[in-house]
Amino acid sequence: MTHALHSPRLSAGFRIVDLFAGPGGLDIAATVMGLKSIGVEWDDATRATREAAGLLTTKEKDVALLSPCDGQVEGANVLTGGPPCQSFSVAGNRKGHKALEDVKRLATRLVGHKELSSFQTAWKTVKAETDKMSDERTGLVLQPLRWIMEAELTEEKERYDVVVLEQVPTVLPVWKHYAELLKEVGYAADAHVLHAEEFGVPQTRRRAVLIAQWDPKNVGRRVEFPSATHQRYSKGATRLRKQPASEHDQEELLFPTPRKAKLPVEPWVAMRDVLTERPRDFEVVSNYGSGGDPKNRGRRTSDQPAATITGKVRRNRVFLLKETKFGTKEIGEELERLTFEEAGLLQSFPKRYPWRSTDVAQQIGNAIPPLLSLHILSSALRLGPPSEELINKLAAWEPKHSDDAADEVLTADA
Incomplete structure (x- = not known):
């Protein structure tokens, strides 16, 4: 099994499998960071964009039909993902709230098993229940937890050193619940809502983010989230160099900023x-x-900044x-x-990003902003804040297509 991350590791030591990868918002950030990454993506149109960008994508399209031991992804020691959110986007009403509570209840059943066979039995009962739900996508948010637990209990597979999950803000209660469950199996974990414009994205967009780091001797320690680098947008605010919200202001916010911002912050990017x-x-x-x-x-x-794309x-x-x-x-x-x-x-994608196939607008709208991903990954992997050089490298990125990319796998010595 792998060991706790007690100090920053070299980028080359991280190998990412990205579930529900989309057109590559996280993968392109990983690429410019020098990290090996492979995505799992269902949609053929989105896969075409990934191929044009030269991003690795698994041959199997369905996250549910893959496992951490699959040959293409078995070398990964970092798990990331953004499961579909449609079931939770109306969490203020009865159906949306019930979906959140159902996921939390079922997630609890998946943790605490000492043997793989016991977990697999539990997973079968959980899957049977999610298959009966009115929206079959609700169960997809449990897939990352399945991958974590299978990697934990399979002798042939090393557990994940780091887990990063993201979703719309209404999923924050689920991520908070996951964080508590992951602490039970040896991860230091927490979840918070991040504002994309606070990291230089020219768009207001909020994402609930979970970060978990394998550290069985110190599961209760604080998990550091990225510090804001730019001014938060609010209606009627003036674009200027100003300090982050005071502690009193933070108490007024629905989703308080979960970290101390660096001083001074830059103006928002317009x-x-x-x-x-x-x-x-x-x-x-x-x-x-x-x-x-x-x-x-x-x-x-x-x-x-633009409104949410x-x-x-x-x-x-x-x-x-x-x-x-x-x-x-x-x-x-x-x-x-x-x-x-x-x-x-x-969305902070590079200007030359090779959008392909049909429904490109949906691909763009569903993606996590690459610049936000850059900050999240840097913090989750404890590599320090991304440098200006790295941020400029992301903006200037251009595709270099590799004909044999689809045949590559994530090996531990890659």
Whole structure:
């Protein structure tokens, strides 16, 4: 079995398997960090994008049909993943809340087994129950826990040194529950909500993130999350260099920042900073969350981060902002809607990212921002904050396709 991570390790020592990998938001961050990574992805269109980007993807598309002992992934010592979130995106209502509680209840059954056969029996009963749920995707959030426990109990497979899971903020109670369960088997673990714009992503997006590190002698220690590097956006706020929220302000927040921010933080990155081929002053009008009421449409000007990029990003309308003789701004003519390349930039993907196949907008909207991934991985692997050089390397990345990439595997000496 592997040993506890008592000190930072060399990047070459980490090998990642990324479940529900999407178009590569985490994998591309791992690539620029010099880490070996392979993704598991179901959707053929998304797999086409990964192939064009030269990212490793398992031949088997279904996470449920793979195991940690599969030849393509058995060398991995880091497990990451972002299971589908549709079952929990309405956690405020009865169905969404029940889905969260069901997952927590079933997850508890999967921990505490001393033998693989006992765990496999428990997994069969859990799977039978999830198969009967109204939304079959609900059970997918249990797959990372299955992988962790199988790796823990299989003699031929080393356990995972590090686990990183991410999802929408409503899944935070599940990640918190997972953290407590993982402490029982030897991991120091915790979960918090991170704000993407606080890490230089030109978009407001919140993600519930779990980090677990194998450390059986010190499971109760604090798990360090990445420190904010940029100003958090709030409606009506002015873009300037300001200090992070005070302790009193933190108590007012629904999801308090779980770490001390470095001082001073940078201003948020605005849309105009990355959409440099557009006029300097413009406004993006979104239908997202408006319920069809024009009065409720979200509006962001180019000196602000974009609203959360979703699979409906092409529905957003873009207008030129013109200065009046009174020094104010008014709406001008309508401009071309956001391109896929621009939507990717707002997600912090490199400009030359090779989006492929159908439903590209959905691929982009479902992805975790690579720049946020860079900060999360650096913190989870205890490599220190990403350097400016590494961040610039991510922005400047271009694909170098390898014809034999699909045949590569994750070996311990890779």
